[in-house]
Structure formats: C-alpha cells, structure tokens
Amino acid sequence: MEGVVDYTMRKLVTELGGVDLCVTEFIRVTEQLLPRKEFLKHAPELYEGGRTSAAIPVAVQLLGSDPEALAMNAIRAARMGAPSVDLNFGCPSKTVNKSRGGAVLLDEPNLIHDIVKTVRAAVPDKVPVTAKMRLGNKDKTLAFENAVAIEEAGANGLAIHARTKVEGYKPPAHWEWIARIKEQVNLPIVANGEVWTCDDYRRCRDISGCEDVMIGRGLIARPELGLMIKADRIGEQATAAAWHEVLKLLLRYFDHVEAKLPARYVHGRIKQWINMMRPQREEAEALFAEIKVIKDLTLLRNYLVEQLEA
Numbered sequence: 001m002e003g004v005v006d007y008t009m010r011k012l013v014t015e016l017g018g019v020d021l022c023v024t025e026f027i028r029v030t031e032q033l034l035p036r037k038e039f040l041k042h043a044p045e046l047y048e049g050g051r052t053s054a055a056i057p058v059a060v061q062l063l064g065s066d067p068e069a070l071a072m073n074a075i076r077a078a079r080m081g082a083p084s085v086d087l088n089f090g091c092p093s094k095t096v097n098k099s100r101g102g103a104v105l106l107d108e109p110n111l112i113h114d115i116v117k118t119v120r121a122a123v124p125d126k127v128p129v130t131a132k133m134r135l136g137n138k139d140k141t142l143a144f145e146n147a148v149a150i151e152e153a154g155a156n157g158l159a160i161h162a163r164t165k166v167e168g169y170k171p172p173a174h175w176e177w178i179a180r181i182k183e184q185v186n187l188p189i190v191a192n193g194e195v196w197t198c199d200d201y202r203r204c205r206d207i208s209g210c211e212d213v214m215i216g217r218g219l220i221a222r223p224e225l226g227l228m229i230k231a232d233r234i235g236e237q238a239t240a241a242a243w244h245e246v247l248k249l250l251l252r253y254f255d256h257v258e259a260k261l262p263a264r265y266v267h268g269r270i271k272q273w274i275n276m277m278r279p280q281r282e283e284a285e286a287l288f289a290e291i292k293v294i295k296d297l298t299l300l301r302n303y304l305v306e307q308l309e310a
Contacts, residue, residue, distance in 0.1 A: 247304060
C-alpha cells in the first residue's frame with residue numbers, strides 16, 4: 001500500500017501486536033541497480049537486520065518487468081539484510097501498469113515465470129523469494145497459469161489478492177478462486193482481500209482454505225485486528241481496542257510523522273489514517289468530520305489530546 005504502510009505505520013502496528021510478517025511498499029525497478037539509499041528509504045528496518053522495533057521481519061518488495069534488473073536489486077536487498085524478497089504482480093495502479101509493472105504482467109505468465117526464476121536463482125537459498133498476485137488483469141482466465149508459473153519458477157510462497165486488476169477493490173473478494181488455485185499448486189498460499197473483521201477472517205479461511213491472511217486496508221482501519229484474529233483462532237474473546245487507546249496510537253503516529261515530514265504534509269497523513277478508520281469505527285467518523293478542515297498542527301494536536309482526555 002504505497003504511501004500508507006510505511007516504516008512508521010509498520011513500527012506502530014507491529015508494536016501493538018498480532019502481525020507475523022510485514023512487506024514494504026514496492027520499490028520500483030527499471031533497468032538499473034538502485035543505490036543503497038533507495039532501499040533504506042523504503043525499508044529503514046534494514047538498519048536493524050530487516051526487522052521492526054518489535055522484531056517482526058519485513059520483506060522487501062520489488063516491482064518491475066526486467067528479470068535481470070530485478071535479480072540485481074534482489075541481490076542487493078538480500079546483502080543489505082532483507083529477511084525475504086517479495087515480487088509484486090498485483091498492483092492495480094494505472095500509472096504502474098502503464099510502465100509495465102504490477103497486475104498488467106498477469107497477461108504474461110511466461111514473463112512472470114522468468115522473473116521469479118531469475119530472482120530465485122540470484123538470491124541466496126536462505127532468503128525466501130515470494131510473490132503477490134491478483135486473479136488476473138482484465139479477467140481470471142490466466143489465474144491458474146500464473147500461479148503454476150510462479151510455483152515452477154521456484155518461489156517459496158504466494159499471496160493472492162482475490163480480485164482482478166479491473167475489479168480493483170470493489171467487493172466481493174473471490175476467495176473461492178484461491179481455493180481452486182490451491183488445488184493446482186503446492187506452494188504455501190496466503191489469502192488477501194476484504195478481511196475487515198474476525199467474521200471476515202473466518203469466512204475467508206473457510207472458503208479459501210488458507211489459515212494465513214495478508215491484511216492491508218483492514219489493519220489500517222482497525223490496527224488491533226491481527227490481535228483479534230489470533231485470539232479468535234485459539235478460541236478466546238476477540239476484543240476491539242477502546243477508542244482512547246486508538247487516540248493514543250494516533251498521537252504517537254503524529255509524533256513520528258511530524259519528526260519525519262515537512263510540516264505542510266503532516267496534517268494530511270494524520271487525516272488519511274483517521275479517514276481509513278471510518279468504515280470500522282463510528283468514533284473515527286465523528287472525529288474526521290471535526291478535524292478535516294484543520295491544517296494548523298498545534299490546533300490539530302490539541303484537538304486529539306482533548307478527545308483523549310474527554
């Protein structure tokens with residue numbers, strides 16, 4: 001999730017708990033070996049052995065269409081300490097797709113095979129190489145072929161977003177297609193798409209046959225969702241975080257973002273997160289309505305503190 005699940009978000013969410021693995025925002029690869037600073041910009045965790053402050057491993061995700069260039073950059077990521085390398089065949093962005101990256105490559109299973117095979121051969125065996133795909137670009141006709149291509153190329157795992165590029169993020173996610181793909185390949189598969197609640201997780205697990213899920217927007221909307229799912233899996237009560245705990249998390253996020261970004265961008269990032277919480281929290285709906293026009297950072301912080309102390 002470009003521009004959302006960055007280093008700061010990964011730090012806070014993994015410190016909260018319930019997450020076993022993170023993936024960076026994609027690093028775009030064209031024809032050249034990127035400098036170390038580019039990897040460190042997207043994955044500052046490389047300074048700390050490729051793990052968050054909560055010791056959760058962070059896979060470095062690469063996006064592109066040139067097998068050799070991707071392999072060169074995968075080697076660099078591995079040498080810098082990336083615990084694993086993930087290849088993006090799922091991004092639906094028109095800008096990315098026009099540059100021959102992301103989900104548009106699902107029209108070319110042979111190229112996907114070449115990319116995965118070349119990267120897998122280049123990276124040390126101890127460093128897993130995984131892939132993320134959608135069910136297709138315009139339709140699902142090549143879903144099985146792409147999954148088989150990824151497996152036969154030597155990938156160590158596959159995450160599947162259960163929609164095509166054209167379907168974007170419109171519900172529903174077609175988890176039944178993941179179950180059908182699992183019948184065709186022996187790779188470890190992680191299900192992705194439309195998991196917002198514990199009930200969603202149970203239905204996804206039952207329909208897809210996947211015990212493990214990758215969560216993006218759902219975890220931003222409800223940062224404790226990973227903890228809730230883990231509790232549910234062992235038969236414990238899955239309890240949502242109290243709103244005052246969410247406000248504390250938002251204020252911590254405020255501190256990190258303010259220290260990292262120019263002042264003119266800070267209020268936008270705070271509002272972005274609150275806005276993404278709105279589908280799951282009535283309190284976020286009310287809060288966003290009150291702060292959406294505030295640009296002064298002192299006023300914005302004071303309002304959040306007042307809500308916490310109310």
